[in-house]
Amino acid sequence: MRIQRLTKETMQNLLKELLKRSPDSYxxxxxxxxxxxxxxxxxxxxxxxxxxxxxxxxxxxxxxxxxxxxxxxxxxxxxxxxxxxxxxxxxxxxxxxxxxxxxxxxxxxxxxxxxxxxxxxxxxxxxxxxxxxxxxxxxxxxxxxxxxxxxxxxxxxxxxxxxxxxxxxxxxxxxxxxxxxxxxxxxxxxxxxxxxxxxxxxxxxxxxxxxxxxxxxxxxxxxxxxxxxxDSVAGPSEILVIADETANPRYVAADLLSQAEHDELASAILVTTSEELAKKVSEEVDGFLNTLSRADIIRKSLDNYGYILVAKTMEDAIETANEIASEHLEILTKNPFDIMTRIRNAGAIFLGEYASEPLGDYFAGPNHILPTNGTARFFSPLSVDDFIKKSSIISYSREALSKIHQDIEYFAEAEQLTAHANSIRVRFEEEES
Amino acid sequence: MRIQRLTKETMQNLLKELLKRSPDSYxxxxxxxxxxxxxxxxxxxxxxxxxxxxxxxxxxxxxxxxxxxxxxxxxxxxxxxxxxxxxxxxxxxxxxxxxxxxxxxxxxxxxxxxxxxxxxxxxxxxxxxxxxxxxxxxxxxxxxxxxxxxxxxxxxxxxxxxxxxxxxxxxxxxxxxxxxxxxxxxxxxxxxxxxxxxxxxxxxxxxxxxxxxxxxxxxxxxxxxxxxxxDSVAGPSEILVIADETANPRYVAADLLSQAEHDELASAILVTTSEELAKKVSEEVDGFLNTLSRADIIRKSLDNYGYILVAKTMEDAIETANEIASEHLEILTKNPFDIMTRIRNAGAIFLGEYASEPLGDYFAGPNHILPTNGTARFFSPLSVDDFIKKSSIISYSREALSKIHQDIEYFAEAEQLTAHANSIRVRFEEEES
The missing domain is CATH 3.40.50.1980 (Nitrogenase molybdenum iron protein domain)
Incomplete structure (x- = not known):
């Protein structure tokens, strides 16, 4: 896999490349x-x-x-x-x-x-x-x-x-x-x-x-x-892994590959503070590739949308994760919970070296239908929320309405909605006459 | 206002008329x-x-x-x-x-x-x-x-x-x-x-x-x-009032008019079990019309999308309200809470004779940006929910993953996603070798 230094520029280019996967017009x-x-x-x-x-x-x-x-x-x-x-x-x-x-x-x-x-x-x-x-x-x-x-x-x-x-x-x-x-x-x-x-x-x-x-x-x-x-419109799948020097390169490589096998538009990105880990993960990826049945798809996906980025600081790595707003985010660091609190944008967040992404795909329980292609900035995983809707309920007594009826009439008149004002006024017309 | 008997046929025609307000193609x-x-x-x-x-x-x-x-x-x-x-x-x-x-x-x-x-x-x-x-x-x-x-x-x-x-x-x-x-x-x-x-x-x-x-x-x-x-795409505004013989016709009429004044596409519908109320509300509407500044808009809106429907039973009235899925629903009956429990579809539900719709527009507290034109079947009022998003969190120990790792590998293989299976397997390869 290609290894790049994480700079503002690599970041901008990468975001542009990823967004190309959903064309504006069809x-x-x-x-x-x-x-x-x-x-x-x-x-x-x-x-x-x-x-x-x-x-x-x-x-x-x-x-x-x-x-x-x-x-x-x-x-x-x-x-x-x-x-x-x-x-x-x-x-x-x-x-x-x-x-x-x-x-x-x-x-x-x-x-x-x-x-x-x-x-x-x-x-x-x-x-x-x-x-x-x-x-x-x-x-x-x-x-x-x-x-x-x-x-x-x-x-x-x-x-x-x-x-x-x-x-x-x-x-x-x-x-x-x-x-x-x-x-x-x-x-x-x-x-x-x-x-x-x-x-x-x-x-x-x-x-x-x-x-x-x-x-x-x-x-x-x-x-x-x-x-x-x-539901939200599904795009190509993604994983972003944040890892420090404590991560197991073999696990990281295997997890990147599990995402890349989905299709040629899938994206797998590692952001790490450790240059050594970056190299080892790249080697492990090459090793695994020879053993996997969907190697052709994986190669294309990694060539186009696979990156290993070496960040100067963990803060930079976190900022990158928030910018990319990945569908899946794995955190393999010394203290993954601490990093998690600083993540704003991600579909699902996997913490520690045993929370491998396929665990979430099949078994753990959370939904695997997740916001893709940066939409985790505003969309959520599919959930029970998607199958309910809400209605407001308003009940008022005469006593309660009488305390505020003049305010409402005044507000309605200010918006020039006189029939609105009238509907409140008729309820108190006997008092006023 | 026109008074009609509520039948399957009036209902179908009315729904068709209301839906015309949002054309399919622009x-x-x-x-x-x-x-x-x-x-x-x-x-x-x-x-x-x-x-x-x-x-x-x-x-x-x-x-x-x-x-x-x-x-x-x-x-x-x-x-x-x-x-x-x-x-x-x-x-x-x-x-x-x-x-x-x-x-x-x-x-x-x-x-x-x-x-x-x-x-x-x-x-x-x-x-x-x-x-x-x-x-x-x-x-x-x-x-x-x-x-x-x-x-x-x-x-x-x-x-x-x-x-x-x-x-x-x-x-x-x-x-x-x-x-x-x-x-x-x-x-x-x-x-x-x-x-x-x-x-x-x-x-x-x-x-x-x-x-x-x-x-x-x-x-x-x-x-x-x-x-x-x-947010959901806003359409023309609507009110539906369910009323029985206990309702005050003057209040009902004033509330219908407050909705009709919004614009010529606004819809105001009364569904009542009382023929007497139907007539009285129609008379009150005529009376108010002479006093309101936006009478021209109101007349057009009532001619096109205003209805007084006389229902045989309260069950029929409730079914109609659920079919129309009105933006605003007022319930002016002997026991409005009982009716409310049977309402599936409405943006905001106003209970009793002092919960006039304009109270909700300005003052009570619930949001006045509500699903219109039948979309209360699946959309909710604007709320805090619209400005948050969620991320799933998954953390697993080696112990927990080891209990199920073979199940996950099996499931992934069944879906022919071998790199998915591999990412779980590498975590236990020492045990297996």
């Missing part, structure tokens, strides 16, 4: 996505069948678009018992962590008869997109569905593109069943997002759509945002 | 907004000055784009002392309510050395858009800025279009100063959103943009979403 794609959305909105199921035939080479009908109970039973038979066991263990941990995110309605009352509060209500119906293709990630199904279930969502609808023979990966189906999905439909791409946003004869309209997908899926989600809600 | 506008965004991104301040001259007819320079302390002092002199007093009282209530929304970091540890948690961090820099023009709403400034301040945002930057003489409304400036804005710039429209998203020589790039605006502002916010965060 011209042609946007028009194609808009056409697909419109077609599904107008023609419903028929449009879905036609796109599925064209893009996924599978022929579906009203009778086969929904995954049947029989297909789910078959999926269990086709899945190794040991994988089902591991899925169940992971599910338990994920559930236990997300239970702690639950928020509750509250109110605050005063003796004059006022009550103010905030009511928490689950979103009624949610759509979950699960990518198809060669890479099948049952862990992502768990991570999307469990927080919705814990939030109390009434109905969780999953969509995923079928394989050419019209089937869906058994691992995906098992994960969906274990996590508690209510219905699964064999449709993918922008057409699946349109179905979840507008509804068709077969697929019910949902209130919110979550889950990662390709460029068509991402653009379709952005286009329907506002009409329904969406 | 063709021409989108291209113009994209051009403005691009120009500001490339040319910074110069582009801002040129658009401000063209759209707001005001000439600005690097020296005058930022509101000075002197201008703020002048604004205080130009504002009635009584209005400043009312702003301060409202501010106190708004602050007190939003303080209760604060969320805290937490962690959960186990004796085997694992620690999982969630760190809450304020967003670093936030941009607040405040519309200019004839209608000046200091209350909106308070509602946007106070939750950001309470969340702990480091820097709050406000933008608002100047008047042709280059000044800003003194009421806006006083509200901004009282709420604690850090810097105010005289720029509006899509160009202001571009400045907040990308930064210019004068205006620092922000991480999140909030605040209502016209169609250009709304489209610009949607376009930069993902690069920065935004």
């Amino acid at each position: 011209g042609e794609y946007e028009d194609r996505v808009a056409a697909i959305l419109k077609n599904v909105k107008e023609n419903g199921d028929e449009a879905l069948f036609s796109y599925t035939s064209r893009f996924d080479h599978a022929d579906l009908t009203k009778n086969t678009i929904r995954v049947t109970n029989q297909e789910i039973e078959d999926a269990y038979r086709q899945t190794e018992a040991s994988l089902i066991q591991v899925i169940r263990k992971a599910l338990e941990n994920i559930r236990s962590y997300h239970e702690k995110q639950k928020q509750y309605s509250w109110f605050d009352s005063k003796p004059d008869g006022t009550m103010l509060g905030q009511k928490v209500t689950p979103i009624h119906r949610v759509g979950v997109y699960v990518p198809g293709g060669k890479a099948v990630y049952p862990s992502s199904v768990l991570m999307n569905v469990i927080p919705a279930r814990i939030a109390g969502v009434d109905e969780i609808i999953m969509v995923t593109p079928p394989r050419p023979d019209g089937t869906v990966s058994p691992h995906t189906l098992v994960a969906a069943k274990e996590a508690g999905v209510d219905a699964i439909y064999k449709v993918g791409g922008a057409q699946a997002i349109a179905a979840l946003a507008y509804g068709t004869e077969s697929i019910k309209k949902t209130d919110k759509i979550v889950g990662p997908g390709n460029i068509y899926v991402a653009l379709a989600k952005k286009a329907v945002y506002g009409y329904v809600s969406i | 063709g021409e506008y989108e291209d113009r907004v994209a051009a403005i965004l691009k120009n500001v991104k490339e040319n910074g301040d110069e582009a801002l000055f040129s658009y401000t001259s063209r759209f707001d007819h005001a000439d600005l320079t690097k020296n005058t784009i930022r509101v000075t302390n002197q201008e703020i002092e002048d604004a205080y002199r130009q504002t009635e002392a009584s209005l400043i007093q009312v702003i301060r009282k409202a501010l106190e209530n708004i602050r007190s309510y939003h303080e209760k929304q604060k969320q805290y970091s937490w962690f959960d540890s186990k004796p085997d050395g694992t620690m999982l948690g969630q760190k809450v961090t304020p967003i670093h820099r936030v941009g607040v858009y405040v519309p200019g023009g004839k209608a000046v709403y200091p209350s909106s400034v308070l509602m946007n800025v106070i939750p950001a301040r309470i969340a702990g945002v480091d820097e709050i930057i406000m933008v608002t279009p100047p008047r042709p003489d280059g000044t800003v409304s003194p009421h806006t400036l006083v509200a901004a100063k009282e709420a604690g804005v850090d810097a105010i710039y005289k720029v509006g429209g899509a160009q202001a959103i571009a400045a907040l998203a990308y930064g210019t020589e004068s205006i620092k790039k922000t991480d999140k943009i909030v605040g209502p605006g016209n169609i250009y502002v709304a489209l610009a916010k949607k376009a930069v979403y993902g690069y920065v965060s935004i």
